[in-house]
């Protein structure tokens with residue numbers, strides 16, 4: 001029996017980063033991540049669902065609730081990661097808030113942590129506003145991007161709420177006035193924000209594959225003794241992640257699943273930066 005072009009790409013390319021199309025794939029791969037001494041951070045693929053896509057939003061909420069139940073049943077210790085536009089932000093903020101609360105409530109019952117992913121810069125205000133509605137539960141965290149100039153202020157403001165932050169460089173293209181344009185500036189700001197987290201936060205996650213930033217965090221950790229964890233994307237530098245886990249560091253692996261893999265894979269392709277880097281990561285998962 002032949003396979004379709006979509007199936008081929010899904011398996012051969014997107015499959016490097018994504019658990020597979022189904023919930024069963026996600027749970028199976030999550031189990032493997034746990035066996036390697038790390039924790040899965042599971043994301044159901046899909047984003048930017050607009051006013052024509054009410055059914056997709058409903059479906060996303062249903063899948064997340066099923067995922068939470070399955071994680072509990074399979075005793076998977078980990079977290080889930082949701083995107084505001086996937087839960088209805090483009091339809092209305094009210095719908096997003098209802099969906100997010102429902103998911104956080106369900107997850108809390110089963111001891112599962114919920115991360116809010118951060119999307120394009122125009123959604124940052126709503127995402128932070130949403131996060132504040134559930135921050136007291138202590139079972140939620142929010143992603144902050146070092147490519148945005150505003151992030152320094154956001155980190156300062158969120159520290160008053162006892163927030164849990166996951167620091168990333170940023171995967172979208174910020175408007176020029178909102179963000180740093182060169183990689184060097186983005187990385188410099190990452191280092192600055194990381195230091196702010198060590199100084200003002202109790203618990204946070206350093207989400208990067210950048211060895212220099214990870215080494216710097218390890219040095220700071222010795223001095224500040226905070227509850228830190230590292231996080232990487234499934235399929236990128238995972239042997240390195242495993243080696244850190246074997247040294248006793250808490251490691252999360254962001255694990256997407258589902259059929260809406262195009263936008264996610266496009267961002268990973270763009271970040272691979274050059275063709276050889278991509279080929280290396282596809283062939284060895286050890287780049």
Ligand SMILES: Cc1cc2nc3c(=O)[nH]c(=O)nc-3n(C[C@H](O)[C@H](O)[C@H](O)COP(=O)(O)OP(=O)(O)OC[C@H]3O[C@@H](n4cnc5c(N)ncnc54)[C@H](O)[C@@H]3O)c2cc1C
Nearest residue numbers: 117118143168169170171208209231232233254268272281
């Ligand atoms: C757990 C987690 C959650 C994230 N959540 C969000 C989010 O909610 N919002 C958001 O905007 N972004 C998110 N990101 C993506 C992030 O913003 C960056 O786009 C991505 O992590 C690449 O940046 P870097 O920090 O690894 O640094 P870079 O400087 O891009 O990369 C450092 C090194 O990592 C390796 N590398 C990085 N990417 C690739 C790749 N695709 N293929 C092969 N090698 C690679 C290379 O060796 C590279 O030199 C998340 C990232 C992680 C790890």
